[in-house]
Amino acid sequence: MTKKRNIFEEVGTEAPRERPLAQPGAIDRAARRGARDAVRLWLMMLFLIVAAMLVIGAFARLTEMLVPMPDWNPLFGALPPLDPGDWLAAFERFRDSPVYRGETHGMGIEEFQLAFWWGWGSRQLAPTALVLWAVGFVGFLAAGKMPKGWTLRLFGLGVLIVLLGAADWLVGGGGIAPPPFDFLSYRMALHIGFGFSLVGLTAWFIFKLSRSEADLLQARRVRDRAGYRMGSALMLLVFLQILLGSQVAGLYAGRAYTDWPLMAGGFLPPNPFYIEPLWRNFFENHALVQFIHRMNGYLVVLVGVVTWFVGRKSVHRRTRRAFDHVALMVVTQASLGIGTILFAAQWPIAVAHQIGAITLWTLVLRARFLAQYPVQQSTIRG
Helix, strand or coil: CCCCCCCCCCCCCCCCCCCCCCCCCHHHHHHHHHHHHHHHHHHHHHHHHHHHHHHHHHHHHHCCCCCCCCCCECCCECCCCCCHHHHHHHHHHHHCCCCCCHHHCCCCHHHHHHHHHHHHHHHCHHHHHHHHHHHHHHHHHHCCCCCCCCHHHHHHHHHHHHHHHHHHHHHCCCCCCCCCCCCHHHHHHHHHHHHHHHHHHHHHHHHHHCCCHHHHHHHHCCCCHHHHHHHHHHHHHHHHHHHHHHHHHHHCHHHCCCCCCCECCECCCCCCCCCCCHHHHHHHCHHHHHHHHHHHHHHHHHHHHHHHHHHCCCCCHHHHHHHHHHHHHHHHHHHHHHHHHHCCCCHHHHHHHHHHHHHHHHHHHHHHHHHHCCCCCCCCCC
């Protein structure tokens, strides 16, 4: 039976077919299934490599496994000595270097070989991180899987890895560093600063990629402003404490004053300003550097407790739990710091203190992230 047509309908046209409605968030869900999850996994691997570099570097330094490598290239590393003649030449270069004093003075060639292998192995991590970043970055771009708006962000990670590799080269005595970076504590500050910046930025990107852009946009509208501000303040204080800790590590100042809460029987250590000019005491004076590290540690604990009280007022359960974890880790890290002092920076507790620093840094960033982008749940407190 022929279907009747409307007199205003054009001849030869078919009745319009119903089109399926576009599903909201379909593009974003496709991105999550493809690029976002893959990029997040790639960043997790980068995070673990850089964290391992920081921990193994602390172990090598604390166990006197830190030896100079004059031929070390910050990007591509160097081949280790391959025969007895090469080992002897490397050992002679070590004996002629400024590092051959204090803790390492008198080291024999067998001890040098063991220290060299530890140092050489730990310094493979920076080139490994760079290769992993380059393969992932170029691969995602070439496949067209890079999430929109993430190209420059992830390129910045590569720049930080190069800077970290250069700092690792300086710490290892790979070249002749100009003053003041010929002093280990300054080089340590560069190395730790770039390392923790890279860990923190990578962690932040992992947090953001774990949720869709639509979810983040919606969550930001109900962010906990007070928690975010306090989380930001604590973040800056923790990063400063990490840099101060690098100064203590570079000077081996953790072995200088092993009483607590006093220093050499007093609140202020003896001779806190004996170096000329005055400003150098804040970076090169063992006593003053450790004193400042202690004082800022107390400030971290105080601000951490205040931040916890503020974070506990959030209506979002996961945000509250994140601040609970921060408070617990602040107390744990402070206890590890005191233990490091009392046990004269023996490597097991000092390495645990370094792991604690990475953990606290990551947890503070996570709490700050969840205050800025809360996971919306029931507002009933529980």
